[in-house]
Amino acid sequence: MPDADATNMSETRRFKVMRVVIGAANPLVRRHLDSRFAGPLGRALLVLRYRGRKSGRTFTTPVGYVRDGDRIVMVTSPTYRWWPNMVGGADVEVRLPEGWRRGRAEVILPDDPRYDETVALQVAKRGPGMLRGFGVKVDDAGRMTAEAKATATESAHLVLVALEPAAE
Numbered sequence: 001m002p003d004a005d006a007t008n009m010s011e012t013r014r015f016k017v018m019r020v021v022i023g024a025a026n027p028l029v030r031r032h033l034d035s036r037f038a039g040p041l042g043r044a045l046l047v048l049r050y051r052g053r054k055s056g057r058t059f060t061t062p063v064g065y066v067r068d069g070d071r072i073v074m075v076t077s078p079t080y081r082w083w084p085n086m087v088g089g090a091d092v093e094v095r096l097p098e099g100w101r102r103g104r105a106e107v108i109l110p111d112d113p114r115y116d117e118t119v120a121l122q123v124a125k126r127g128p129g130m131l132r133g134f135g136v137k138v139d140d141a142g143r144m145t146a147e148a149k150a151t152a153t154e155s156a157h158l159v160l161v162a163l164e165p166a167a168e
Contacts, residue, residue: 046072047095050105053085066125067096072103072161073122075130083107083157092161103163110149118158119144131156 049060061082063074072094076083086092089106108118122131123142131138135155137148144152 048074048082048105049093049095049100050082050085050090053090059085064130065094066122068121068125070103070163070165071121072163073118073125074159074161075122075134076157076159077134078153078155078157083159086159094161094163098166101163101166103161105159105161108158108160110152114160115149115158116142116144118160122158 044064045062046065047060048063049058051058059082063076063082065072065074067073084107086105087107089104091102092105093100093102108115119131119136119138120142123138123140128138128140128142136144136152138144
């Protein structure tokens with residue numbers, strides 16, 4: 001049963017429990033995705049490797065994604081801790097089905113000219129359900145009203161990764 005006062009997924013008890021479960025499962029998921037047995041899971045999740053801005057430490061975390069060629073879009077809750085490391089751009093590595101790739105990640109905000117295109121790509125590849133589940137008001141074609149855009153970052157953040165060309 002959803003919380004009566006919750007306005008988006010990140011504020012529900014269910015999400016908070018899910019976050020604890022995901023946190024406990026992440027080490028196993030990372031190992032699975034880094035194996036040759038990743039299969040269908042590897043087409044929905046990638047392993048993101050990045051450097052912490054403050055600590056300088058290297059972190060890895062599994063993240064859901066959609067891909068269009070050398071562009072990857074990840075959607076995350078503001079409550080997760082990895083995405084602030086991408087604000088302003090960050091060099092990252094991602095583990096995809098074909099192996100590790102380098103890229104440049106950045107948080108795409110509603111005032112960025114690429115925001116609408118990034119939302120539309122997410123919706124085209126995965127449907128509107130994921131964004132709606134985060135509380136982002138988006139139509140079936142991936143369009144948002146100005147009002148929905150103004151409040152979108154309270155519910156979800158979009159991270160766009162531009163992959164470097166694959167090594168031959």
